[in-house]
Amino acid sequence: MRSGRPSARATRQVGPPDVAPTAGTVARLPLLALAAAAVVLHVVVNRVSVYGLHRDELLYLAMGRHLRFWGMDFPPGIAVLAETTRALLGDTDGALRAGPALAHAALVLLAGLLASALRGGRGAQLLAAVAVLASPLFLRAGHLFQPLVFDQLWWTLALLALVHIGRAASEGVDPARPSSDASWTTPGGRRRRLAWSARSGQWLSHATASPWMLLGLAGGLGLLTKFSILFLGAAVAAALVVGPLRRSLLTVRPWLALAVALLVGAPSIVGQLRLGWPVLGQMRELRGTQLVHVGALDFLGGQLLLGPAVLLAVLGVWTLLAARWTRGARTAGLACAFAFALLLALRGKAYYVAPVYPLLFAAGAVALEQGTRGWRLRRSGAAPRLRIAGALIVAYGLVTLPVALPMLPPAATARWAATLGVDAATRTNTGQSLALPQDFADMLGWPELAATVAEAYAALPDSARADVAVLAGNYGQAGALEFYGPRVGLPPVVSPAGSYWFFGPGDRVADPVLTVGVPEAALRGRCTRVVPLGVVRHADTRWLVPEERDVPLFLCEGPNPSLRASWRTLKSE
Structure with a gap:
């Protein structure tokens, strides 16, 4: 009886066997163009801005000068980056903010890759990337030398890895066991391998079938950057327990990923042990001085600052949790939902949950493009839908740009903020109202x-x-x-x-x-x-x-x- 699996003779070919399409073809050039646009925008604003360095930026630069890699009260990654940037580029505002600008660009790219991983086409990928590029949340984070944008980057990378893990599992692929039957040598002499999908009866690229270590690496880099990565860690753990990947906990791969995360993030943990867990005191102070002013309605209302993109994110949540074609991404969707619920319950600030949005934008964009189960959309109308959504998101981004980035003088910014009438944009951490966004006021004087x-x-x-x-x-x-x-x-x-x-x-x-x-x-x-x-x-x-x-x-x-x-x-x- 003939097996449905290709024979070992396939190893002698010089090109890959036919591979079932497991994701949308990546729109490389348009995505790179959007990422470059993010960098150019930050560079231009730094050149024209009358504002100086932010108080938090000054602190992180000082942490670099007082760097003790294994003995700091704060994750040392930002201090290492501060000293590296200063040594390579100098200490001008634009030089110090080059890293955050590149991180914002990377988030734009990852949003497109997430849409591709969810089988989205070119239009969905570009819409997801534009949503991250134009969002005030990501614009502000990508402009300042703070851990925030890097924290967003590691969360997004971890969620991308989780999407690939779920997709491989839904296709019946064993990520740890690539088949030697499906290996070949390219004309350039590089060795390639594929993994066999028992469910679809097709060969899948093994490069997308082994992302557990990437998940661990992202977690470790997150620990080196900001302890808020622990919220994602808790959410991912809960999603693995209750979601379709729970059987993976009986294998060694998740535990190896955890070991990688702890190994990479060890300096942050050792620093806390040596100094008597100062992060606990910092959290008490934060709750007593700032989070006491944040309620559930403030947290939920703060999400509306995303503008039209919040509707795309809501569609993305529903799609990840309910649509049949996103079953492989169900665990990642559950992780986003658990992270949101956890931060809501702990009365976190509205922007704490921002790192889940690149995935939600991507899922929403793919849903607009392809439709979902129970909501049949005509594929012929996909392009107009995506264009309309993109136009609304870009228009909102342009309107809010002067309060997202410090591009106008203080008086003009204050007038623009007053015209918009969004009090949350100019409210301080302690509940006071200012004429300017607090981040802008903290860059003056x-x-x-x-x-x-x-x-x-x-x-x-x-x-x-x-x-x-x-x-x-x-x-x-x-x-x-x-x-x-x-x-x-x-x-x-x-x-x-x-x-x-x-x-x-x-x-x-x-x-x-x-x-x-x-x-x-x-x-x-x-x-x-x-x-x-x-x-x-x-x-x-x-x-x-x-x-x-x-x-x-x-x-x-x-x-x-x-x-x-x-x-x-x-x-x-």
Whole structure:
């Protein structure tokens, strides 16, 4: 009796056997063009923007200067990238933001690849990529040197791997056992292998049949970037338990992927162990100061800032969880749903769930193109549907662009934000309303801060300047003084705020102490004498966040106890 499986004689051919189409043909050139457009957009905005570095960017640059790869309170990946970027490209705004711009471009490409993996054609791939390119969520994240855009990248890569795992399983492919019967040598001398699909009776490319290690690698890179990858880890674990891939947990592959993730992300875990799990304190502070202002309606309402693309995402969720043709991607869809539910239950910020959207956009785009079970669409009408959806998404992106990227001066941005009337776009982490988006306000005033502190430092007697320590009240002030301070003659800065506390009190005698942004009441009882030195001067304080508008400067003479002796107690203040 003849078997339905090709014989071993197929190994002597010089090209691959006929392969059943398991995904849409990737629209390489258009996707690369859209990715390049993302990079160009960020470069142009950096050139024309009147804004400077963000307070968080200043902190991450400082973490690079104080890099301790195996002993940081924060995942060290962003600190390594900061030092690498500075060494290769310099420390201009555009150079430091090159990495995030490239990460945004990679997200655009991955959205197209996700649509292809879901059997989407050229139109679906381009729509998914355009949705990521034009979304305010991804535009803002891709512009700032922060872990956020890299976190989005690793989540998306992990979900792509999960889609490929599910698709291979639904085709009856064993990813760990490529058939030697289906190997051949290309004219260029490279060895190729295929895996046999018992379900479809076709050969499938083995390159897409073994993504478990990619899933582990993405998880490990996520651990090096941001601990929020643990939310995805929990969601993927739940999806594997209840979804169609639960039998895979009886094999070694998921556990090898977990081992890879822990191995790659080990520096973040070791740092927490060495420092006494500071992430727990950071989470308590976050919940007490910021997340307390976020409710379920705020989280859900924040998703509407996606504009028309949110409808595409909703269609994508339904498609991944209910459509027959996406059965192979069911586990990835469940992971997205579980991650959303988990962040909603924990009262996370609306943008925390952004990394699931590239997959949802891709699924929604493919549904628009192909239709779904129970919702028959004429294939002849696919192109108009995709064009209309793309036009709406692009139009919304253009309208919101001035509040997504810092491309207009503050006054013009404030007028545009007021015209849009979207209060959530200008609300701070603590629930206050500003004229500008908080990210924009946090990019203003730092050079002026450093210049005013430098003037106060220069006015001190020579004897005081030799021993004085500059102490900043928050990490934004500390980061600004550390970045701009050497250019204006300031000594090294110290701060008990956040990650800066772990950097220590410095090597100076610290008598006197020049304090920046520390209230006078906090110095009384700690200093023999407190001398007011004025406030930081700004040409226009309207656009700054409230805590940076009237920053006081004091000279603490005769600190008792000394800064070094009191450093441990300052951590809790």
